[in-house]
Amino acid sequence: AQSVAQPEDQVNVAEGNPLTVKCTYSVSGNPYLFWYVQYPNRGLQFLLKYITGDNLVKGSYGFEAEFNKSQTSFHLKKPSALVSDSALYFCAAYFGNEKLTFGTGTRLTIIP
């Protein structure tokens, strides 16, 4: 069965430091992978997606993610964190006829 794991419920990063939010998936083949961000009392905002091609995907607000097929991972990264990056981040995956599946979310807190 398809599943998406975000192993860290909470990630704390000092402002200006690089950040990584981890995501792994457990499907075979070539999944579609997405990252979304959710701010308090708001819906989800699309950050980036991987469909095919270059393993490094660049998205909104300076975020990027690297697709690693051998490790079945799609970690979200940013070189220099901003306080405004503090939010809830969701990884999602789709493969074939399965349903779009979300991870449980990672709360990112950037410490000034």
Added chain:
Amino acid sequence: KAGVTQTPRYLIKTRGQQVTLSCSPISGHRSVSWYQQTPGQGLQFLFEYFSETQRNKGNFPGRFSGRQFSNSRSEMNVSTLELGDSALYLCASSPGQTRWPSTDTQYFGPGTRLTVL
């Protein structure tokens, strides 16, 4: 362009009642998806509509239903409400140029927070 709008934003119902939530997609978007977000279950896909037809459905009971109108606006209905239906219901729209799930970006509305007492 205006974003995805959802009405109402907040709703309080009692067990056994039914509720209808509305979603207006971005102009020109033909695909509308619905999701349920709860602290315990996280984000779960409910269903997706394209051109007034349900194209895909998640693992929810038949109490959850939806429809899409010719102008792409969508409604979601939950009958015989249960306490566990309390959640944030999110709607997302996308152009829907290809079969779901397409590579189109999904744009989310702010959600409707449903509380069942």
